[in-house]
Amino acid sequence: MKTLVLLLLFCHSSSSVKHSLKFFSTGFSGIPNLAQFVGIAFLDDIVVGYCDTKEKIVDAKVDWMKQFFKDNPEHLEWYTGQCFEIEPNFFKNTIDHFKQTLNQDGGVHVLQRISGCEWDDETGERNGFNQYGYDGEDFIQFDLTTLTWSALNPQAGTIKLSWDADIDRIEFNKNYLTEIFPEFLKTYLVLGKSSLQRTERPSVSLLQKTPSSPVSCHASGFYPDRATLIWRKDGEELHEDVELGEILPNHDGTFQTSADLNVSSVPPEDWRRYDCVFHLSGVEDDIVTKLDKAAIRTNWVSPPEFPVVAVVAVVIGLLLLILFITGLFMWRRNNNVSDSSPHTSSISLDRISTPDQSQ
CATH class of the missing domain: 2.60.40.10 (Immunoglobulins)
Structure with a gap:
């Protein structure tokens, strides 16, 4: 599956005169409440279409494709048939075939496929591709040069021999990769030219x-x-x-x-x-x-330098505060001492009886 992912992620490095149409399809088995089949169409690596059997969706993702479906209902009908009938059945039968050939039990299995073509609008060169991944591993792909299948996994050897002997399968893939998909690509490029070929500088x-x-x-x-x-x-x-x-x-x-x-x-x-x-x-x-x-x-602001004048002012302020507190303490202590002597003497005199009072 690493190759499949790379085909999608690194396509932006291709030449500006090369255009591509890619269909990324996934089929599942053994997973309840999950779509049996999901398909996504890419034109020059931009999603232009999507289908999902669970949600019963066949949807164009760009305005010009929506208009094309509206003007050509037979084209929408073809995609609908592919999404809801032909492809789900094909993926189910292929997964069953793989499981039987590989002696696998029921379990959960995932079959993925990336197919489509590239076209150079300067040289006219075409290149079709059709590759499968099974249970997370690259598995088998079609070679247009030799019109044979190439096993990408040791387990795919038996299936390669079976598919190489299937002449109808080989002719079907050759026709789609060299004729049908390139014609789709050219048609879509004309329709989406204004949006696909626009450039905006940053x-x-x-x-x-x-x-x-x-x-x-x-x-x-x-x-x-x-x-x-x-x-x-x-x-x-x-x-x-x-x-x-x-x-x-x-x-x-x-x-x-x-x-x-x-x-x-x-x-x-x-x-x-x-x-x-x-x-x-x-x-x-x-x-x-x-x-x-x-x-x-930048949003970074350097810490302000504390000026010398400000430092001196702070120091003087602290010294004045200390002197004030010290002076206040001394004044209160002296005041308490001077008040205590007369007060004590008066109390003592009050307690001494006079001759007049004794009579």
């Missing part, structure tokens, strides 16, 4: 959290997602001290990405030797951004 910024953090070259607002963002030194691409980010979608349908450069070991006088380069597939001019301290945007 805004590129240099960002840094703190002076010791890496400098991030951030590009946002570009379309399509077939783009690269790199750091260079003296015109040569850097790989060390560089961390490349993923290409992520924005809410408006455009994309963003970033590349971080560790500048901790770069002397200030060498900054001018570095630049960030954004390349968008199909656009001739790259966006080059020089590494410049003045151009870096």
